[in-house]
Amino acid sequence: MSKLSGNLNGLKPNQLKKLKSLSEKRVRNDSFITHDIARNFCEISRELSRQVGATIDRSGYIHHLIVGTDSSIQIPFLDRIRTSQSRLRGLRLFHTHIKDDPLNQEDLTDLVLLRLDYITAAVVDEQGLPKYYYSSHINPDPNSENPWVILPRVYPGQIQEGFLTEVLELEAEFSSHKSELKESQKTNRAFLVGTYEPRTQKRSPESSLAELKELCRTAGIHVVDQYYQKKAPDSSTVVGKGKLQEIMLKAVQKDVELLVFDLELAPAQAKKISDTADLKIIDRTQLILDIFAKNAKSRDGKLQVELAQLKYLKGRLSELDDNMSRLTGGIGGRGPGETKLEIGNRRVGERINRLEQELKSLRKRRELNRKRRTRNEIPVVGIVGYTNAGKSTLLNALTHSEVIAEDKLFATLDPTTRRVRFPEEREIILSDTVGFIHDLPPELSNAFKATLEELGDADLLLHVVDVSNPEFIQQMEAVDNILSSLDLNKVPQLVVFNKVDSLISQDKEIPSLDGLFISASSGSGLEALLDSMEKHLWNSDAIEARNELRKKKQEIPELQLLPSDSGFVDGMEDENLLRKFH
Structure with a gap:
């Protein structure tokens, strides 16, 4: 059954009756409009001195009958869910123009944005009859300058059949353009x-x-x-x-x-x-x-991402209606109680509190890991840098591990640690962290602070820089700013310029900068990096600083280290290992 909407103020009962009768008519589906129905529209439009329109489906039924002003009509909300996968909605708009004007910008915009099959305007003459018709449809060519095609003006006696066939041909053309695209x-x-x-x-x-x-x-x-x-x-x-x-x-x-x-x-x-x-x-x-939600693998990472998502969502909850409000108090209820919005906010708040408690528990477990390493006098080296700078690739190259490393942003989210053995029975723990980025969302920045706090116990930071990126200087500054915000700028830092092989392949000069130049993917420069790390970690000043730090650390019971081929993994990946320690 069609709906009557629009500017109905001031209409007489007999006029409303005429509009209702008009909404019950059916248009032939092989024509954009029939002359008899167009004449009925024009007559009532001239009587009201207002534009009158209708949305008509492909079977010829009228869905909405709309009454506008003398210069425009307001199309009501149309359901966004269409019945087919085609580009067109399956509805056409027919309306009247009181003034002798063609389709205007508003008409054409509605045609495209609403994905209508067709839009037609009938100009009403002084006798209330259709003078001629202006029509338009969406342009199926995605590369054309205008997104619509305006058809030549048609007089009442020139209306032809074949409208439905033309619409189906348009959809076929839309589909053909889409089929030419890659999957x-x-x-x-x-x-x-x-x-x-x-x-x-x-x-x-x-x-x-x-x-x-x-x-x-x-x-x-x-x-x-x-x-x-x-x-x-x-x-x-x-x-x-x-x-x-x-x-x-x-x-x-x-x-x-x-x-x-x-x-x-x-x-x-x-x-x-x-x-x-x-x-x-x-x-x-x-x-x-x-x-982050897609790439988080550990329990720790998933909790942090969920916490960030809920904090982002909390300020964006909206109340659609309060018909299902929870009624409380008194017989039958004496007030709306909690509305749906309030219930949603409360439940989100409760979930945020539970997640924060779980993350605190996991944070204590990470602290246990750090104390264990301090107890056993194993230096820690943290890998930091902009996202997609090659941190995980470097970790794999130095430790012969298989941590996920892809040419994508934030391919690795979960902090991962591996053991590296040096000559003279020396060992270090190498820790990979989540990549940094410009304008990291505050929700994520706060959620991952607990993870990044582990870098505070690092003896050395490897700042990995993608030197092949034209914006690498700005990326270095962004990383330095984040480290400063976490009070990590006092930790000794070694700048490592990665992906020099990309510079060479692009015939670009290697910049003259203070740091080490390597290619983690090919292995070039890794020996020099290991030598430099060894010098930083085992010089007299570094050893003295570590000993001083250990004195300040809280004593913990002796823990038996379990053998592992790939070292220790922080976060929930350590969970089984930590249980054995207890």
């Missing part, structure tokens, strides 16, 4: 969107978007295009209403389903953009959280 490019297609205020931006928009693109690649998102502005973000839609509309039109044309924003959206911004766009909206924080 990885067919799903999770996205536009990147960013705004950068020149006065506060430390990096160029190009480098920031390049990093966001790498994050998308890690998350399995195919980036189709990117848009950015050099100005302060708009408080409502980030990029402004006009630019957002332009992006959304291109998104429909390019078959894009995601908008990824290179900033953390405020809850009100996310809601405003989501209401405007028939697309999925995610921001930089959500993207990083998703990658």
